[in-house]
Amino acid sequence: MGAAPEVIQGYVLGALVLTGTGGYWAFRLGRWARRQWLLRRLWYWFTGLAHHGGQVEGRLARGQLAAWRAGGTLAVLLAVLAWLISPQVTTYALGVLAISGLILSAVLSWRWVRSFRHRRLWLRPLHRRVAPLAGVHRSVPPRAWLKVERDRSAAELTMPSEFNGDAKQRAAIADTAAAAIGMEAAEAEWQRAAPRPVLRLTLPVPLPEKVPLAEMRAEIERARHDETVWGPGKSGLVKTSLSADSPHAGLSMGSGAGKSVTARSFLAQQLYRGAIGLILDQKMISHQWARDLPNVMIYRREAEIHEALCWLGGDTTRGLIGEVARRNEVALAGSDLEGNVHALVGARIVVVCEELNAAMKMLRGYWRRLRHEDRSLPVRSPALDALDVANMTGRQVLVNLLYMGQKLSVKAIGGDGDARESIGVLAFGRYKPGNWQMLAGDYPMPPPSLTPGRIQVVTDQVRECQAVFMTALEARELAMAGTVAALPAGMPGARAVPGGTPVPVSGPDRLFVPETKPVVPALPGLVTLAEAAAEGIVSCSLAALRKAPQRDPEFPRRKGFRGIAGEYDAMELALWNAGRR
Numbered sequence: 081m082g083a084a085p086e087v088i089q090g091y092v093l094g095a096l097v098l099t100g101t102g103g104y105w106a107f108r109l110g111r112w113a114r115r116q117w118l119l120r121r122l123w124y125w126f127t128g129l130a131h132h133g134g135q136v137e138g139r140l141a142r143g144q145l146a147a148w149r150a151g152g153t154l155a156v157l158l159a160v161l162a163w164l165i166s167p168q169v170t171t172y173a174l175g176v177l178a179i180s181g182l183i184l185s186a187v188l189s190w191r192w193v194r195s196f197r198h199r200r201l202w203l204r205p206l207h208r209r210v211a212p213l214a215g216v217h218r219s220v221p222p223r224a225w226l227k228v229e230r231d232r233s234a235a236e237l238t239m240p241s242e243f244n245g246d247a248k249q250r251a252a253i254a255d256t257a258a259a260a261i262g263m264e265a266a267e268a269e270w271q272r273a274a275p276r277p278v279l280r281l282t283l284p285v286p287l288p289e290k291v292p293l294a295e296m297r298a299e300i301e302r303a304r305h306d307e308t309v310w311g312p313g314k315s316g317l318v319k320t321s322l323s324a325d326s327p328h329a330g331l332s333m334g335s336g337a338g339k340s341v342t343a344r345s346f347l348a349q350q351l352y353r354g355a356i357g358l359i360l361d362q363k364m365i366s367h368q369w370a371r372d373l374p375n376v377m378i379y380r381r382e383a384e385i386h387e388a389l390c391w392l393g394g395d396t397t398r399g400l401i402g403e404v405a406r407r408n409e410v411a412l413a414g415s416d417l418e419g420n421v422h423a424l425v426g427a428r429i430v431v432v433c434e435e436l437n438a439a440m441k442m443l444r445g446y447w448r449r450l451r452h453e454d455r456s457l458p459v460r461s462p463a464l465d466a467l468d469v470a471n472m473t474g475r476q477v478l479v480n481l482l483y484m485g486q487k488l489s490v491k492a493i494g495g496d497g498d499a500r501e502s503i504g505v506l507a508f509g510r511y512k513p514g515n516w517q518m519l520a521g522d523y524p525m526p527p528p529s530l531t532p533g534r535i536q537v538v539t540d541q542v543r544e545c546q547a548v549f550m551t552a553l554e555a556r557e558l559a560m561a562g563t564v565a566a567l568p569a570g571m572p573g574a575r576a577v578p579g580g581t582p583v584p585v586s587g588p589d590r591l592f593v594p595e596t597k598p599v600v601p602a603l604p605g606l607v608t609l610a611e612a613a614a615e616g617i618v619s620c621s622l623a624a625l626r627k628a629p630q631r632d633p634e635f636p637r638r639k640g641f642r643g644i645a646g647e648y649d650a651m652e653l654a655l656w657n658a659g660r661r
């Protein structure tokens with residue numbers, strides 16, 4: 081049975097009257113309370129507002145401030161209550177608390193005093209100069225949004241959440257901030273994907289003056305077979321690839337800038353990966369570190385350099401087929417429809433062309449003299465043509481050139497402007513504007529450095545690095561530590577190794593080689609001392625060699641016996657011989 085309608089009407093009317101009068105009195109009470117000074121202060125206090133009722137500018141958000149204030153008030157009230165219950169215990173507890181507080185405030189005060197100079201000299205001026213640009217209120221304490229390391233090696237500026245500056249504004253802020261704290265060369269990094277955008281300023285870590293092999297060894301071992309590790313750069317390791325970047329590289333570096341040392345590191349890394357080194361060193365002693373290595377030939381005199389280049393690129397005047405042409409025949413015989421080469425053309429050959437400016441002059445002079453005796457010879461030296469052939473057609477058959485010179489002009493490269501186009505990796509050191517403009521004019525020139533080994537590696541970008549420094553012994557050790565390739569048969573001056581050279585090369589007569597096999601290191605195996613002397617593995621007489629094991633503690637250990645003759649590792653004997661000289 082429902083209630084009578086009169087009763088319901090009575091309830092509704094009663095509720096309306098009560099709400100009306102209640103609301104009216106609540107409004108009066110509120111108006112009265114707002115006029116009360118104490119109540120208003122209490123309200124501001126517990127809701128995290130400033131004493132004038134506005135927002136508090138500072139590090140704490142309003143909610144956090146309200147929580148701190150409420151907590152603090154509660155703590156005081158509890159302390160009073162505790163004191164009323166047990167005055168003695170409360171006094172002790174408050175005493176301990178006060179002493180701890182004193183110690184803490186002493187520490188904080190000490191830190192404050194110590195950082196006073198830092199704040200006066202750097203933090204406050206930074207705040208004054210950047211706050212208007214960043215839209216930060218002047219009343220915000222500087223430490224609320226600025227952090228500057230005491231040695232000013234780094235700084236962090238936290239922008240207000242509403243900051244939305246464009247690139248120009250951001251650059252202006254970074255620039256002004258860096259100037260204000262004396263970090264002119266600072267690198268600026270913006271972190272915009274955050275509730276409050278952050279600007280970080282850091283001073284670039286200066287590159288070391290010297291980078292020993294030990295620091296780069298792991299990187300070199302990790303690098304791919306066609307990669308060269310140049311050294312540590314400002315933004316990470318600088319590496320280039322002989323296949324992905326460029327088959328040929330150039331070192332355009334002033335006198336004493338570290339050309340020979342950089343070439344040493346370049347070649348030693350490739351030798352480690354199983355390449356063969358062909359060094360053209362007209363200065364004679366630039367690459368003594370590689371003397372007598374089983375995988376390197378050094379050519380020093382004009383006739384030797386001429387012969388070496390003709391062996392590599394061929395000589396039409398004598399009908400000589402060059403190694404590059406031979407390799408291309410092998411590649412043709414073993415390539416598929418896509419042009420992928422499946423035949424083994426031989427170990428990679430890295431040609432180090434020292435001081436090309438002088439070497440070219442010498443080769444031209446040498447050829448002029450030969451031509452003087454035989455006027456039927458062509459005007460241009462076949463050695464220069466051979467270098468061009470290696471440049472143009474060497475890439476696919478693993479022939480890589482390292483051009484070196486104080487100024488890699490077209491003349492220094494052999495007179496062929498096209499050849500210079502294929503040098504896609506260039507390292508500059510102690511460069512002059514004219515030199516930079518000539519070879520890397522597309523990129524702005526970074527300020528040159530006089531530090532030996534400080535190079536700019538130019539590929540499709542410019543990266544500064546400190547070239548890795550290998551001592552001669554370290555380079556030798558690296559060159560022998562990996563796959564040691566044998567010198568190809570027929571290479572001028574190359575010494576044959578006992579047991580024949582295992583040539584991992586398929587010939588043009590082999591029509592199809594189905595798969596690429598790994599390059600087999602040419603280990604000459606074990607030899608007797610008589611064989612070592614006869615084969616020229618060592619450069620002393622057999623009689624002297626027989627005495628050497630007793631006289632020299634460094635002499636390689638015997639590996640076994642053949643009849644009554646002791647057997648030794650030929651490679652160890654060759655190395656011992658190289659170290660002896």
Ligand SMILES: Nc1ncnc2c1ncn2[C@@H]1O[C@H](COP(=O)(O)OP(=O)(O)OP(=O)(O)O)[C@@H](O)[C@H]1O
Binds near residue numbers: 338
């Ligand atoms: N990467 C490097 N790190 C540290 N020092 C180096 C580096 N490269 C070269 N040097 C120093 O510079 C000296 C000269 O180096 P290097 O002989 O390679 O220069 P270069 O350019 O070949 O000189 P030149 O024009 O006389 O042939 C070295 O003896 C070595 O002390």
Ligand SMILES: [Mg+2]
Binds near residue numbers: 339340341366
């Ligand atoms: Mg040199």
